[in-house]
Amino acid sequence: MSFLLTTLLPMLAPAFADGIRGVFSKLTGGAGGSPQNVGERIELMRADNERLMALAQVDTPSGTPSQWVVDFRSSFRYITILLIWILTAMAIFDTSIKENILIILLDLSGASMSFIIGERMYFNLKGR
Secondary structure (H helix, E strand, C coil): CCCHHHHHHHHHHHHHHHHHHHHHHHHCCCCCCCCCHHHHHHHHHHHHHHHHHHHHHHHCCCCEEEEHHHHHHEEEEEEEEHHHHHHHHHHHHHCCCCHHHHHHHHHHHHHHHHHHHHHHHHHHHHHH
16 A cells, blocks of 8 residues: 555646646636736746756856766666666565565655656646
8 A cells, every 4th residue: 555655646646736726726716826918928938937047057067077977967867767676676576675675665666657757647647
């Protein structure tokens, strides 16, 4: 039961939150935080653009890093997830591993799967 909760709950939480927001929006008939006219919409888009530029500037390394550093930075999360999956597979077939450690590894594997496909699945559900 714990495995299902730690895997499914993080994956479905954004959809539930979006659904609750939609229900409140329907009940109150309000637009919430959305812009009310074209001027406000343009200003909001400008603020979004400035925020994204600031985030990109923070993430930009100083100087020119070598290509292997750039490649490693871009693939680090996926390499880590692959290692988690390999360790989990090894722990499943190794009978000497304690059950607590196996549960932790299964939870980590579920969370990493949510990272890989959770957002795509959420946008597919929301689009329909």
